[in-house]
Amino acid sequence: MFKKFLTSTVMGVAALGVGASIAAADVLEDVEDRGTLIAGVKADYPPFGYRDSGGDIVGLEIDLAEDIAERLDVDIELVPVVASNRMEFLEQGKVDVLIATMTNTDERAKVVDFVEPGHYASGTNILAPKKAGFTEWSDLEGKPVCGVQGAFYNRRTQQDYGAELIAFKGTSEAYTALQQGRCLAFVYDDAALLGQLENEEWSEFEMPLETIDESPWGIAVAKGEDNFREMLEEVVIDWHGSGTILELEDEYGINNTPYAKRMHEEYKSE
Amino acid sequence: MSTANWTDDQPIVSLKDVHKSFGDFEVLKGISFDVKKGEVVCIIGPSGSGKSTLIRCINALTEINSGSIKVEGIEVNDPNLDKLELRKRVGMVFQQYNLFPHRTAIQNVMMAPVQVLKQPKQEVEERAYALMKKVRLDGKEHSYPGELSGGQQQRVAIARSLAMNPQVMLFDEVTAALDPETVKEVLATIKDLAQDGMTCMLVTHEMGFAKEVADHMYFTDQGVIVEDGPPAEFFANPRDERTQKFLGQII
Amino acid sequence: MDIFYNWFRELYEATGINLPIFYNTFDRERFFSGLMMTIYLSAVSLIASVVIGVVGAWLQGSKLVWTRRIVQVYIQFFRNTPPLVQMYFFYFGLSALLPTFENEYGFQQPILGAFAWACISLSFFAGAFNVEIFRSGIEAVPETTREAAESLGYSRLGAYIHVILPLAFRVCLPALNNNLVNLVKTTTLAYAIAVPELLYVSGQIWSDYANVPEMMTVLLLIYVGLVGILVMSMNRWERAMRLPGYGT
Numbered sequence: 094m095f096k097k098f099l100t101s102t103v104m105g106v107a108a109l110g111v112g113a114s115i116a117a118a119d120v121l122e123d124v125e126d127r128g129t130l131i132a133g134v135k136a137d138y139p140p141f142g143y144r145d146s147g148g149d150i151v152g153l154e155i156d157l158a159e160d161i162a163e164r165l166d167v168d169i170e171l172v173p174v175v176a177s178n179r180m181e182f183l184e185q186g187k188v189d190v191l192i193a194t195m196t197n198t199d200e201r202a203k204v205v206d207f208v209e210p211g212h213y214a215s216g217t218n219i220l221a222p223k224k225a226g227f228t229e230w231s232d233l234e235g236k237p238v239c240g241v242q243g244a245f246y247n248r249r250t251q252q253d254y255g256a257e258l259i260a261f262k263g264t265s266e267a268y269t270a271l272q273q274g275r276c277l278a279f280v281y282d283d284a285a286l287l288g289q290l291e292n293e294e295w296s297e298f299e300m301p302l303e304t305i306d307e308s309p310w311g312i313a314v315a316k317g318e319d320n321f322r323e324m325l326e327e328v329v330i331d332w333h334g335s336g337t338i339l340e341l342e343d344e345y346g347i348n349n350t351p352y353a354k355r356m357h358e359e360y361k362s363e
Numbered sequence: 364m365s366t367a368n369w370t371d372d373q374p375i376v377s378l379k380d381v382h383k384s385f386g387d388f389e390v391l392k393g394i395s396f397d398v399k400k401g402e403v404v405c406i407i408g409p410s411g412s413g414k415s416t417l418i419r420c421i422n423a424l425t426e427i428n429s430g431s432i433k434v435e436g437i438e439v440n441d442p443n444l445d446k447l448e449l450r451k452r453v454g455m456v457f458q459q460y461n462l463f464p465h466r467t468a469i470q471n472v473m474m475a476p477v478q479v480l481k482q483p484k485q486e487v488e489e490r491a492y493a494l495m496k497k498v499r500l501d502g503k504e505h506s507y508p509g510e511l512s513g514g515q516q517q518r519v520a521i522a523r524s525l526a527m528n529p530q531v532m533l534f535d536e537v538t539a540a541l542d543p544e545t546v547k548e549v550l551a552t553i554k555d556l557a558q559d560g561m562t563c564m565l566v567t568h569e570m571g572f573a574k575e576v577a578d579h580m581y582f583t584d585q586g587v588i589v590e591d592g593p594p595a596e597f598f599a600n601p602r603d604e605r606t607q608k609f610l611g612q613i614i
Numbered sequence: 615m616d617i618f619y620n621w622f623r624e625l626y627e628a629t630g631i632n633l634p635i636f637y638n639t640f641d642r643e644r645f646f647s648g649l650m651m652t653i654y655l656s657a658v659s660l661i662a663s664v665v666i667g668v669v670g671a672w673l674q675g676s677k678l679v680w681t682r683r684i685v686q687v688y689i690q691f692f693r694n695t696p697p698l699v700q701m702y703f704f705y706f707g708l709s710a711l712l713p714t715f716e717n718e719y720g721f722q723q724p725i726l727g728a729f730a731w732a733c734i735s736l737s738f739f740a741g742a743f744n745v746e747i748f749r750s751g752i753e754a755v756p757e758t759t760r761e762a763a764e765s766l767g768y769s770r771l772g773a774y775i776h777v778i779l780p781l782a783f784r785v786c787l788p789a790l791n792n793n794l795v796n797l798v799k800t801t802t803l804a805y806a807i808a809v810p811e812l813l814y815v816s817g818q819i820w821s822d823y824a825n826v827p828e829m830m831t832v833l834l835l836i837y838v839g840l841v842g843i844l845v846m847s848m849n850r851w852e853r854a855m856r857l858p859g860y861g862t
Contacts, residue, residue: 222721224720224721225719225721236719239808242805242814242817242818242821243817243821244821245821245822247818247821247822248640248818248822251644252640259728259808260808260814260817260818261806261807261808262806266706266806266807269706270706270808273706273709273710273724274714274717274721274722274723274724275723275724275727275728277719277721422765424761424764424765446764446767447767447769450764450765450766450767451767453765454765455762455765457758457761457762459756459758461756461758461759461761461762462762463759463762463763463777463781464781464857464859465780465781465784465855465857474766474776475766475767475768478768478772478776479766479767479768479772480767507857507858507859508859509857509858509859510858510859520762523766524765524766527766527767
């Protein structure tokens with residue numbers, strides 16, 4: 094009896110969900126009616142989305158969001174989001190689109206629709222003093238390298254590149270240890286390291302190696318927003334093809350990433 | 364240090380006007396007497412009369428407040444006293460034996476000469492076996508104190524003191540904690556010592572024994588020496604009323 | 615040996631129980647080095663903490679008020695603060711105030727590394743408890759025993775080393791036993807400052823293989839074994855030190 098009740102309830106809720114997304118599947122029209130595109134962005138992740146000295150949200154991804162609004166000929170409204178709540182913002186219709194340093198994973202694709210190809214990608218790199226002069230991953234052999242416990246690339250850093258890994262519980266400890274000279278480099282997410290490099294205290298440091306283990310970030314729209322998604326796919330391909338991403342990297346002082354370069358090569362003919 | 368000036372025709376132990384208080388309670392109220400080399404002295408008196416304190420003061424286990432105690436010319440009441448020099452000369456045996464329970468009998472005897480006086484182990488060992496024999500405990504050398512009777516432990520304690528080759532032996536109620544059967548063997552050992560010419564000071568309740576071995580008797584009460592004299596006279600004709608009363612009770 | 619290692623690979627294929635610490639050379643080596651590190655860290659801290667306990671208990675009996683106070687401050691500080699916080703404090707805080715040296719790569723490096731700080735922190739932490747343990751042992755030795763030693767010419771230190779301490783040791787062995795067992799378990803905290811001990815390497819391995827249940831089980835069994843060996847040898851020692859007719 095109970096089981097039957099449960100089954101019917103679940104089915105009912107599922108049906109409601111489907112109905113809702115079908116009903117809202119016109120977000121592109123809503124945006125045009127409203128005259129404003131509401132974009133969920135990061136405000137704490139330089140140089141991709143952060144607040145400038147005036148408190149305004151700026152960054153590489155903000156420029157991209159503004160470009161989308163421009164193409165739709167509407168205004169832009171930025172809503173700061175964080176990793177733990179960004180998908181809910183989209184599901185509840187509080188934002189039309191997410192451009193928020195979000196890695197495209199299968200798990201997430203069950204909840205939101207990703208625009209493919211990804212507009213950007215992050216991977217593994219190191220933060221190291223300029224003085225150390227690292228140029229290749231193999232330069233790390235036998236050197237003490239800080240890391241964060243549980244990161245999947247720790248093993249590779251040790252096994253393939255022969256580094257002596259010193260892994261801490263969190264990033265703050267690792268950054269401190271690097272500054273105190275307990276290790277010669279910190280192996281971590283390159284996008285996060287880029288953010289650190291914006292800080293004055295890291296002016297003597299660099300991110301010198303080629304990024305490895307790269308995984309693409311995706312712009313996300315609500316499930317079923319196929320029109321919007323297809324429109325955005327063309328936009329992203331255009332960004333890559335026209336070299337917009339590479340230009341923005343230059344503008345924000347990022348070395349051109351292999352992903353951006355590769356995507357440019359792939360789509361520039363179109 | 365005046366040991367160099369000391370000759371053995373002078374008193375080996377000399378007390379002059381010794382005062383000692385614990386807080387407000389004055390235990391010793393001016394004690395003076397001399398002990399000659401080879402003399403056996405017994406101190407008797409009711410409990411709390413200060414006799415144990417007196418004997419403890421002689422080897423500086425208890426500091427005195429004023430007065431003078433000299434052992435072979437060494438002033439005990441001297442802030443710069445070299446305690447080792449004093450304790451090489453003065454052996455002490457306690458009521459509770461106080462053997463070191465983690466060492467065998469022979470080790471107890473050998474420890475201090477080897478560890479403190481840094482004497483060669485072999486030489487000390489020979490002496491220790493001889494001492495064990497002297498206190499009639501040959502065969503018990505490798506027993507732990509816990510395996511020995513009270514009387515046996517006390518004799519090991521005597522041997523342990525003798526191993527330091529002291530000039531004076533102090534005995535602080537050494538039979539008080541023993542079973543009656545074992546008292547005799549300890550007393551016999553002390554008697555042997557006395558007959559060998561060792562200077563001995565005993566605090567004791569064994570009146571018969573005192574009468575037998577002592578050269579001189581002292582009776583203390585309430586921190587003063589009430590009466591003293593050779594045992595024959597002391598026991599036969601006590602002059603002071605308190606002595607009479609005490610002897611009357613105890614014998 | 616290869617047959618033995620391969621058996622674990624087959625076990626994984628057959629049952630899904632994944633123990634790469636046997637069949638994968640890289641993981642086997644790092645797990646073994648983690649085990650060695652735990653044993654090394656335990657042994658060094660164990661010995662150092664006992665030395666601290668013995669010396670601290672001696673200083674606590676000092677005639678100088680300030681010596682006693684300093685020992686008391688030390689005990690209160692280390693006993694009343696979490697060892698994890700102490701470790702962070704030493705490694706990141708205190709060590710930043712200490713001099714650095716130029717390492718082989720031409721960079722300034724703190725003079726003491728993670729292992730050294732872990733040893734210092736663990737030894738002082740357990741040492742603080744050991745001081746108290748030894749003190750209670752010393753208090754259990756009758757005053758008259760000390761007097762007997764003194765009247766045999768022993769200095770205060772001589773009596774402490776040859777008479778008081780051996781007796782106090784016997785009294786406080788059970789408490790010491792407990793504290794040392796705790797110390798071995800506490801070595802896992804060194805993981806926080808990246809000392810590659812057993813928990814640290816296990817963490818690395820289970821983040822690579824997502825085999826948390828297997829590694830947790832292995833870890834638990836190893837600690838049971840390590841503490842078991844310690845307790846067994848302490849008990850054996852306790853029996854060997856037992857004196858006929860003395861104490862309980």
